[in-house]
Amino acid sequence: MRRAHATLRIGVLLLASAAGPAFGDCRAIYPAASVTEKLADPRYQSCDAVAQDYAGFLAEQGSLLGVLRPAYQRKLKLKDGQPGNAQAQLRLDQYDENIRKLLEVSTALRTIPPAAAPGVAAASSAASASGSGRAAARQRLKESRSLSQSLSDRIAVGVDEFQADEMTSYCKQDFLFRVSGELHAKLAACLRGD
Secondary structure (H helix, E strand, C coil): CHHHHHHHHHHHHHHHHHHCHHHCCHHHHCCHHHHHHHHCCHHHHCHHHHHHHHHHHHHHHHHHHHHCHHHHHHHCCCCCCCCCCHHHHHHHHHHHHHHHHHHHHHHHCCCCCCCCCCCCCCCCHHHHHHHHHHHHHHHHHHHHHHHHHHHHHHHHHCHHHCCHHHHHHHHHHHHHHHHHHHHHHHHHHHCCCC
């Protein structure tokens, strides 16, 4: 029995390696070490750099998810210009809308509203505007992660429909999702206060 399981495991490994890295695990292409290396950038000591790169990664993720749309459409068994399942069409429409929102949120997060200066009266209009700007940025940050996660989950459902070039885009999207997840935490720390 053990020998049969061992033979089966070897067969699975050979099949996976025969498929090549394009159809293998994305974490083999972009291992955790590549995420760690990216996050070790000394620029990330600056909240402005974190905001810029986080927004850039969201925009690139949105672009890659747009490239992967045909695979998701195939998964939903929808063809351009032909009526299909209404529920499947609704899912595709939500996918498109969430990409649009992700790109919108990424634009909004490119700059960090300044914190109110210590000792400034909370009633002053500058402090009030700054505080509400940071609160709005925190809300946008929360929204960005929710959209990014939802889209990443949706496209993962279509992985069995990917062609080789789409798998490359998917793995890059997965890498960006993992890096932006860490930058999300850094940006959240930058936006504390007020």
